[in-house]
Amino acid sequence: MELYSYFRSSASFRVRIGLALKGLAFDYRAVHLVRNEQLEPDFEALSPQRLVPLLIDGPHTVSQSLAILEYLDEQHPEPALLPADAPGRARVRSLALDIACEIHPLNNLRVLRYLTQQLGVSEDAKNAWYRHWTENGLLAVERRLARDEATGLYCHGDQPGLADCLLVPQIFNAQRFECQLDAVPTVMRIFEACMALPAFQSAQPSACPDAQ
Amino acid sequence: MELYSYFRSSASFRVRIGLALKGLAFDYRAVHLVRNEQLEPDFEALSPQRLVPLLIDGPHTVSQSLAILEYLDEQHPEPALLPADAPGRARVRSLALDIACEIHPLNNLRVLRYLTQQLGVSEDAKNAWYRHWTENGLLAVERRLARDEATGLYCHGDQPGLADCLLVPQIFNAQRFECQLDAVPTVMRIFEACMALPAFQSAQPSACPDAQ
DSSP states (O other), X not given: OEEEEOTTOHHHHHHHHHHHHTTOOOEEEEOOTTTTGXXXXXXXXXXXXXXXXXXXXXXXXXXXXXXXXXXXHHHSOSSOSSOSSHHHHHHHHHHXXXXXXXXXXXXXXXXXXXXXXXXXXXXXXXXXXXXXXXXXXXXXXHHHHHHOTTBOSSSSBTSOOHHHHHHHHHHHHHHHTTOOOTTOHHHHHXXXXXXXXXXXXXXXXGGSTTOO | OEEEEOTTOHHHHHHHHHHHHTTOOOEEEEOOTTTTGGGSHHHHHHXXXXXXXXXXXXXXXXXXXXXHHHHHHHHSOXXXXXXXXXXXXXXXXXXXXXXXXXXXXXXXXXXXXXXXXXXXXXXXXXXXXXXXXXXXXXXXHHHHHHHOTTBOSXXXXXXXXXXXXXXXXXXXXXXXXXXXOTTOHHHHHHXXXXXXXXXXXXXXXXXXXXXX
16 A cells, blocks of 8 residues: 655545554655645545545555545454444544544645735634634534543544544644643543553654655 | 434435445434524433434434434445555545544634624624635645646545535535635535536435425
8 A cells, every 4th residue: 555645744644644543555656745745746646636535455545534544444353443343433424523624724835825825814813713613613522521421531432443543643733733732631631541552652753764 | 224413414415425425225314503592401311422413223322413424334345435455545535634623623613603792703704714624624635636637527546435425514614604715626526526426416415304
């Protein structure tokens, strides 16, 4: 398998964690987003959306981090990233989507660029925007995790899974932008538990071949 | 089943389509987002994220439109919203996420409010932002659909499915904000094919009990 990735892309980080949890080997293909390598024709031929991550598995090309993680879970079922029961799967997917749809899309590079370049927003206002969506989004995740007995050592029970693959990269981003995380103790407890595991450590940005 | 919904919420619209395609009856519970009813304590007790749609199915509460659609597909498999093969499922999920993660989150009500109220963005600049993310996001979807023989009458083959549940509400939004759609002929062909079906018609905003 080949994974097109950028070390600091949190969507790529999600997939790197999934691959590591399953112990799957892959060739790392770096796409430098800050240098706009995702816009080059060779890459656009593979990825019409011009996005990382992108997984190539033999004849199959899969884009979108959540679709890649579901694909990996179907093709390589052990260890499972999703619970065995439908309500449990719904809970885990919903937690993952709370991050993938409510937090991350507002804070990715091209959105921050639009704010400063097209709308003339100041650096301070841009950073306030970043923190607003991250802190409020994580508070919603905290309210869910803290009040639900399905939460265990990790987001769902005592094995790391799909929701943890999303949670950890979002916390890396939050820390980089100096978000206030005191209000999300359950989130941070789970983050620390994940980061104690080799799979999460090996997938982190600083461990990537293209890390700077 | 009960569905908490707002007639104009495109995430709610996605789930209404899925329920209609499967012929599942449900009780409609209106949550008026413009009046901020999602912030009331009674609703927050059900939905820690304060978001619609929310599905209640006996003892199970499911949030996030994509998680709800996957849950419905698992609990009520026929007609299927996802293909039978893993690469096909990955393609459909990825198309759905191209809309759910790359377009919609930038254009929902609370984001538009932040632009005008916190950042002091003009109505014109707000509408330009809306059209920018919608038009560029739909162009990426168009490039995928137009070049792939897996595309049929609908996004994937000749039966409507999960990706169509996402595509149609996004086009309703695009038309409401007067986006330029000439550049996405495959998308619009599929939109028209979907809207010829009773399931899509019955789920549309104007058919909802809370339509205004």
